[in-house]
Amino acid sequence: MRRRRCQCINDILEENRQIITCKWSRILPDINLFYNFPYNITKSLMIECVNDENDYHNRRIESQFNDDIFKNFYNLQNLKIKNCRVRQLTRHLFRGLNNLRSLSLYNLSLKNSSLIISDGIFDNLLKLEKLFIVNSQIQAIPSKALCRSPNLQILNISSNWLTAVNLGVNDCIRPMEQLIIIDLSLNAIKSIAANDFKSLTNIRQLILSSNNINYFHHASVNRLNIIPSTITNLINLISLNISWNKIDINTPFELHAKYIEILDLSGNYFNTIPVVIINNSINTLIHLKLTNNHIKNLNYTTLVNFSRLETVESYILSNIPRLSRMILSNNSINSIASDAFNKCPRLIEIDLSNNLISHITNDTFLNIGPKITRIILNNNLIELLQWNQLPSTLRTIELSNNLITRIDSAFKSNIKYVKLDSNRMMMLTSEQIPSTAEYLNISHNLLDNLPNATFLNKSLKILDISFNNFNRINYYSFTNNNNNNDGDTSIEIFIEGNPLICSCEMNWLISNDNNYAQVPLISSSPLLLPVTGGGNLRIKDKHLATCKHRIDKRNIPLLKVKDDDLLCNYKQICEPGCICCQYGNCDCKSKCPSGCNCYHNSNYSINIVRCLSLNNTDRSNFSPKDLPMYATNIFLENMHIPIIRSHDFLGRTRLLKLYINSSSVEEIQPLAFNTLPSLMLLDLSGNKLTTLTGDEMYRTNKVTHLFLNSNHLTSLHEKLNREMPLLQYITLHDNKFKNIPEIIDKKIDFAGLSLGQNPYRCDCDNRFRMQSWLIENIKVIADVKDIFCIENITEAFLKNDTTILSAYPPNIGHEIYAVPMLQFIENINKIKMVLKAKQERRRYKLPVKTVTTTTPITLSSSSPVPLINYDAFISYSKKDEKFINDIICRQLESEDYLLCLLHRDCPNYNTDCAIKLHSVCDELIRQIDYSQSLIIVLTKNFLENEWGTLQIKTSHCLFAKNRTKKLIALLGDGIERNELDHELGRILRKNTCIRINDPLFWNLLHSSLPLKINFYNDAGGAIPGHSNNSSQIYSDCYGNIVPSNII
Template sequence: MADSVCCDLILKAIFICLLKSAFSYSFRSCTEIPDSNHTIFGCIKRQEPDIITIVHDLPHTATNLTITRCNLSEVKERSFQHLPNLNSLVLDYNHIVKIHKDAFINLSQLQTLNLSCNDLSSLHHVFHDLHNLTELLLGNNKLNTIDPLLFFNLTNLKTLDLRRNYLHNFSVLVQSIMHLSRLTKLDLSYNSLTTLHHSTCLPRSLTSLYLSDNKLYTLGCDKSFLKYVKVLDFSDNTRLSSKAFQDLNLENIKYLRLRFTNVTVKKLLDYTNVSRWHIDFSGLKLKDNRALSKLCFLLQHHHSKEKQISKLILQSNSITFLKNNTLSYCPSVTDVIDLSRNEMKNTGCLQFLNGQNQLKTLKIEHNHLTRLVSCNKTNKFHSLRNLSYRYNRILQVSGFAFNNTPKLTNLELNINIIAYLDHKALSGLKNLITLRLDNNLLTDVYNDSFIDLISLKTLNLRNNKIAVIFNYSFHTLSNLTILDLGGNKITQLKPHAFDGLFSLTNLYLDRNRLKDIDGMLFGRLHTTLKVLDLQANHIQYFTEHTHSPFINLTRLLDLKLDAQEPYGITLLPRAFFRGLKSLKSLYLTNNHISGFGEETFDDLLNLEFLTLDNTGVGIAQLKPGIFKNLRKLKQLFVENMGIKSFSKEVFGNLTGLKVLHLNRNAMLSLDIHLLDSLTNLSYIDLRSCPLSCGCQNSDLQNWTKSNQRLQFPYLYNITCQDHPGSYFHNFDTNVCYLDLGLYLFSSTYAFTVLLTLLPLLYVRLYWKFKYGYYVFRSWFGEQWRRLRDQEEKYNYDAFISYNSADENWVMEQLLPNLESSSFRLCLHHRDFELGRDIVDNIVAAVYGSRKTICVVSQSFLRSEWCSLEIQLASYRLFQEMQDVLLLVFLEPIPERQLSTYHRMRKVMLKKTYLQWPGSKCSDPTSAKELFWSQLKRALRSSNTGSQEEHKEDDQRRERVGVGIEEREYFVNQTPIDDELYYLMP
C-alpha cells in the first residue's frame, strides 16, 4: 500500500514537471476551481460535440469533474481513460442518449457518478470497470428496463438513484442489485412499477427504499422481503390498499410514509408488525377530530412497551379545525407534531395540545391561519421550544399571543401578510433566541415591540414595509448578534435607533432607501460590528471632502455597498474607507464611480476580497498606487471597468493575490513581467477582453503555453478583435521573433564603422574607387566595341598622356620626331571631340590608339587626369595582356615618391621605361638619337612584341656606342628583373 502511494506521488510530481515544460495551464473547455491544485474542474455550457474533445487536455491529477448543460449526445469509449484519479464525475443536465461499453474504463478510483437529467433509455455493461463506485445517480432519464448484469461489478455501491424513469419490471431490477452487499439506499420514485413481485431477495444491507409516485396496486412480494428495510416510502401510490400489507414483516421500519394511498391506519396496524411510532400519518384522510381521536386511541392502545412517540406527522390531511384536547388521548409526543399543509384557519391558544406536556416542536405551516389571538389566560405549554407558522395568511398578531408558550426559543412567523404586530404581541418570550418576521407587511417597529426578548440573538425583519427605525427600538436586545432589516423602505435611522445593541455583529440594511451613512450612528456599534450590508440603497455624495462614516468601525470584517440607486455612488469621497483596518471583504459593484483616488484603499491593510465589477465609468484609469497597501488581498474582481492597461504601478503591490477577474475590460495587452512578480496568482480571467493578436502580445502567448502556476480560463475561446476569425492562443508570432536588437546593433555598428572609415577611405582610396569606376566603364565600352567590330581598328598609333606643364617638350620634341616618321598621334588639346564627356574622350583615345605614351614628370604625378589615363592604359596592360603602355620620364623621380603610385610601380617592374637624356649625359646628341630610336621601335612593335625586335634593338645600341656614363645612367634607371631587357648595349 505504501509503495502504491509513493508511486502515485512520484507520478504526480513527474506530471506536474511535464506540464510546466510542455503544456499550457489553460483548458479549452473547462476551468479549474482556484486553489484546487489541479484536482477540481468544471465544464459548463460547452458547445463541443463530444466529451473527449471537452476533457482531452485535463491533467491526470483531476479528482472531481463536472460536465453539465452541454450539447452532448453520447459518451464514447475511453472518454476518461487519461483521468485515472477521478473520484467524482458529474454528467447531469446534458442530452446523453448513449453510453458506449468502455466509456468509463480506467476510472477504478471513481466513487460518485451522476448521470441524472439526460435522455438515457438503456444501459448495457457500461459500469464494469467502476469497482469503487459508492454512489450512482441515474434519475430523470428514460430507462424502461435494467440489464440484470448492469451493476454486477459495483460491489461497493451504497446509493442507487433511479427516480423519474420508466421502469416497470421490479423483479429484473432486484435481480440486478441482489449481489450489492453494501447497498443502503435505493430510490425508485416516479417510475411505472405496478407490483413488487420478485424472483430474488433484496440485499440485507438495503435500509432505505423509496417507491413514491409509482402505480403500485399490490405489493406481491414475499412476507419477509422488506424485513431489513428501515426507511420505506410508498406515498402517492393512490391504488395501494391496506390489504397489500397483510402479514408483511416490517419489524425494522423506522420511518414509513403512506401519504395519498388507500391504506387505513387501523388495518395497517392489524395486518403488519410495524411500530406505530414510526409511521408518517400524512395524507391518510385524517381530516376531522373523530378520525384523529381514533388514531390516538390506536396509538395509545397498540401493543407496545413504549408509552411515548418522538414524532406525530399529520401533514396533508385536510384538517380544518382541532377541538380542545383532541390530541390529549394520543401517546406523549416528545419531539415534533407537524400539522403543515392542512386547511386550518384557527389554532386558538393551542388547546388541542392539552396533555402533550413534553412536546418540543410544533409546525403549522402552509395552512390558512389569518390571526393569532391573545393567550394571556390560557394553559401554558412550558415544554414547547420551537413554533412555526410559516406560509400562512396571518394578518394580525394580537397582544400576548405567545403568552401560552413562554419557553419558546425559536419562533417563525415569516412568509405571511402580517401588517399589525401588537406592542405586546411578543410579551413574555424572555427565552426566545431566533425570531423570524421576514416577508410580511410590517410598517412600524415600536420601542416596546421586542422589550421582553432579552435573550434574542437573531431578529429577521427582511422584506417588510418599514420606513423608519425609531429611537430605542431594540434597546433591550443586548444579546442580539444578527439584525436583518434588508428589503424594507427605510429612509431614516433615528439617532438612537441602535442603542442597546451591545452584541450586534451582523447588520443588514440592504435594499432600503438610505441616502447617506451616519457615521455617528454606526460608530456606536464599533466594538462588536463585523458585517454591514448597505447594498442597493440611495447613497450618494456630491463632494470629495466628506469625513469617513466608518472611522470608528475598526472591527468591521465585511462591508457591502453594491448597486446604489439609481445611478450608483458615482462620486467616492477621499479617504472614504478610513478606519476600516480589520476589513476583509469589500463589495462595490455596479456603482459607476467616476474615479478612485490613489489613497482610497490605503487603510484596508487586511483586505482579502474586493469586487469592483461594473464600477467604472467609460475607460477607467486606475491611479498608480491605488492598491499599494493591499498586500493581503486574495481575490480581486474588476470586470467591465474599462481598464486599458495592466500596469505595475497599479497592480504591482498585490503580492498576495490569488484570483483576478479582468473580464470585459479594454486591455489590448498584458505585461507578463508583472504576472511573474505576482507569485501567488493562480487564476486570471481575461474573457471578452480585446487582446491584440500582434507582436506586443507574442510574449504573453508564449507565457500562457509554458506557465503552470497561473490558470487562464477559456483561453482557447478568446478571439482576436483585430483579426476576425483568429484565436489568441495560436495567432502567428513568427514575424515577432526577429532579433531586432541584433539587427539594430549590427546596422548601427556597421554604420558607425563606415562613418569612421569614410574620411580615411576618402583620403586614401578616393581615386582608386574613381579609377575603378572608370576602368569598368572602359572595359565595358571596349567589350561593346569588340562585339560591334570584330577586327581591331586603331585611329592613332599613340595617345600622348602628359601634363600641360610639359606641353612645350611634347610640342617641340615629341611631336616633330614622331610625326616626321609618319606616326599618327592623339593629343587631347587637338584631337578630343568637342562637347563629349572628358572621361569618354580619354577612354576613346586609349582604346583608339595602339599605344599610350605617358610623359612622366613631377607635374604628371600631381595631375588627376594623367593618373586616370595611366590607370586605363595599365588596365589594358595587366588585365587584357596587351602591350600598349610606354613610360617616358622627363626627369629623375625618387623611388620613395613613386611608391605611392601602385599602378606605375607595377608597370615599371614589368616593362622597360625610357628616360629623357638630361645634362648629365656626356654626349646628349647621341643619347637623344638613341632615345628616339627606341621610342619609335616601341611604337612600331605589336602588343605582344618579338625576340627579333629585341635583337635589332641591341645591335642598334652597339652601333651607336653610348659612353660609360650614359650606360651606367640607363642601367640605374632600369628595373632589376630577369625578364626585362635593357636599353644599353
C-alpha cells in the first residue's frame, strides 16, 4: 500500500457519528489498516482501491483481506468495498459487524477469475437489510449463506456469472419474508426451476432481464413462449417486464399478483390485450406497455376497468381494423400519445371520461379514421378547447366537468352536439360556437353576459344556459340590432338557476302563455319590447327558473311573474305621450331624487321611489316635494323628517303605497295626506309619534292598511275610523298604550291587527277595557303571545298607585311585574271563584272588611305598625362584613342591643340574585319594619354593589318615609354627601349622619339610637314575640289606645 488517504465527515442525521471514505491502491494482509480509527462512532465505511494506471492493470493487482479485519467496528451500519480485487471472501471476513445494515461489494474479482464466497460468511450479519454483490463474476452463492439474515429486504446479484437461480435461501428453515426486491439481471441464467422462488413469498420486484432464460423469463430480451408458473405465483409483484419475447395470448398461466403497477408486454405476439392474464391487477395498473404486438381486434370495453391507468403510449391502439368503440374511462390517464389511435378505420366512438387528461395534442384524434363521430372527455382537467384538433367527421363532443376557460374559433367545425357544462367559462362569442351546432349545453359555468347576435345564424334547437351568473337574458343575443333573424328558428332554452333580476327588459320572456316567448322583430320603444313576429324561444323551465324582485328581493318563478314585477331603474324618464318633457316643471317627467333608487315597469303603470339610509348630504337636501308626481310607491326609510307638513305630498294622485319608516317623525300636521286620493297603504312605523287625532288623515278614505308600530303612541282618536272607513289592518305593537285605543275599541270589523309589547295595566277596573276586549277579539290579533300586562313596582311604591303589592317572575326590564294578559285574566277569574267559595263557607261568620284591589294603599299612620323585634337593622356591604362585625356589631351586642344584620340574619336576600332579577323581597321589608332603627353603613363597596340593587333601594326608601322610626347613616372614608345619587342624598338630608372616623363616634351613635327593647323587660314588661300577653308593648308603641286592626 503506497499511502493512506481517508476523509471523515459527520453524518447529517447523527452529528456525533462519522462517515469515513478511504482510497488505497490495494489491501495487504500485513498492515493494520484501521489503526487509530474511531471505531465506536463510525457509522459508514467506504473502501475503494484506486491505481493511477488504467483499469486493465488494476484488475491484475490483487488485494487480500485478513479475517476479523472489521471486528472493532461494532457500531458500523454501512460498509462498501469497491475495485479491490480478491480471489475469495473468507468465512470470518465480516465477523464482529453485528449491527451492519447494508453491505455493498462492487467489482471485486480478478480478470478472468470468478469470486469465491465462503460458507458462513454472512452468518454474523443478523441485522443485514441490503446486500449488493455486483460485477464480481460470482458463479454461485452457498445454499444457506443468507439464512442467518432474516431482515434482508434487497438482494442485488446482477452482472455476475450465475447460471442458475441459487440465492442462498432455498434451504432455509424459515422463509425470507422480508425479501421484496431481487435483481438477477445481466447473468447467464438459462432456466428457472419450479422451486427457485418457493421460500420468497413476498417478492414485489424481480428483475431477470438480459439473461439466457428459455424456459422462464421475467426480464426482457429472452426467448420465452409462455409466462412460467414460477413468476405467475409471485403474489406481491409490483413491476414486471416481459418485453421482446414470443409470448402470445395462449400463455396458460395468469399473474396472481394483485398490486402490479408497471407491466411491459411490448414486443410480443399478443393479438389482443391480455386482460385474462392481468385480471388480478387491473385496479392497480398504472403503466401498461403493449407496443409492437400484433393487436388487431379490441373490444370497446376492454380497458374500462383499468382504474389507475395513467398513460396511453404511441401506437398502443393503432392499426386495429375492426375496432369500433374504445372505452378508456375511469382510469388515471394524464396523457395520450399523438399516434395512440392511428389508423383505426372503423372506430366510431372514444370514451376517455373520468381521467386526468389536461391537454389534447395536435395529432391525437386527427388521424383516427374517417368514421369517428363521438369523443367523450367528461371529468378531466382540460383547460383549452381547440376545434381544429378535432376530426372534421366529428359530430358529438362532450367536455363536461373540466377546467375549460377558453375556446378557440370554430370556423371549420361540423359538430352538432356540444356539451361544455360545469367548466369555468366567463365569456362566449358567436365565433366560438360551431354554426352547425344543434345542441349546446353551457350550463354550470361563470357566464354573466351574452353579446348581441351570439346565437345568430346558428342551427340551434336546444340551448342550456342554466346555472350561470346571468342577471338578465338579452333577447338581442338571438338576433342583431337590426332585428334580423330567421323567422323559422325555434330554440328550446333552459335558464334555471341564474340570478335573474326581474327587469322590464325581460318582458319578452313572459309575454305569452304556456312556455313560449317570441323574439321581437320590431321595437317601438327601447324598453317596451313587442312580441309579434320573429323566431320562437321555448322556455322549457319557467316553473323552475326564478327572478329576484328589485324591491322586496323575493324570488318569483317566471311562470308566476307579472308585468308589474318587471322593473327597470331610472334617473330621469318621460312617459310615452308626455308633451312637456322639454320643460323644467312637468308632472309626466319623473326625476329620481339624489341618493334614491327609482324603478318603473314596461308600460309605466308602476313608478317606485326608494330613499333608504341616504348619506348626510343627500339627506339634508332631501324634501318630499322632490318626489316624482307620478310615483305609485314611495319608500322613505332611515331619513330625518321630524314633521310631515301639509301639502308635502301635494298632487301625487297615483300614489298607492307610502312608507315613512324609522325617519324620526314626531308630528304630522293636519291635512298632510289629503291630496292622495288613491292611497291604500300608509306605513309610519319606527318613528316618534305620540298621538294621532285623525285630522292628519283627512280624505284618506281608501286606506286599508295602516302601520303604526314601534312609535311612542299613547292614544289614537276615534276620528281615525271616520277618515279611514275601509281600514282592515293596523299594527300598534311596541308603543306606550296602557289601555285599548279608542280606534280599536269602537271598530269591530278588523281583519288583522297587532297589539303586543305595550305596557297594559294589570287591573280589572271597568276603566280598563283591555281585559274584556281581548277575549272577544282574540281571533284577529296576530301577536296574542306578546300581549303582557305590566306593573312597575318601584313607581307604584313611590306614587302609591298600584293594584299589585308583590313581585313575581318573570321580571322584564325596569318593569318589575309582567305577566301575559291572557294568564292575568285567567288568574283573576280563578281568584274570583276562590273568594266566592270562601264567602259561601263563611256565610254564618262575621264578615271581615277587606280592601279592594283598586283601592290605593298608603303608608300613612293609619296602617298598623308591625311588632318591634330588633333595636336596629344594620345594612352594609358583604365585602365589609368583617369590619362591621368586629368594630360595630360586637360592641353594640355587648351592650344588649338586639341587632338584625343584612347578610347574616336575612337568609332570603342574595345579592347576585337581586341584581339579576331586580326583584323586591317582602321578607327584607318585614325585617326592616321589625326594627326600631335602620343603620346604613355607607362605604364605596356598599354604593357599588348593594345600593345598586332595586331590593335594597326600595326597602330603604320605604323605611325612610316612616317618621316614627330612626334612620342613622354611618359614613365611611371617601364618602361625600354631595356626591351621592338623588334618592340617597334626600334620605341623608332628613336623617342623622355620623362619620365612622369621628373621635366622638360612639357618643354620637349612642345618643342617636332609640331606647333598647330590653328597657321594657327591665321595667317589668315582656319581650315582644316571647309572651302571650303583648298588650303592654302595643301600649308603649301606640299610646294608651291600641288600634283595633292590630288587636
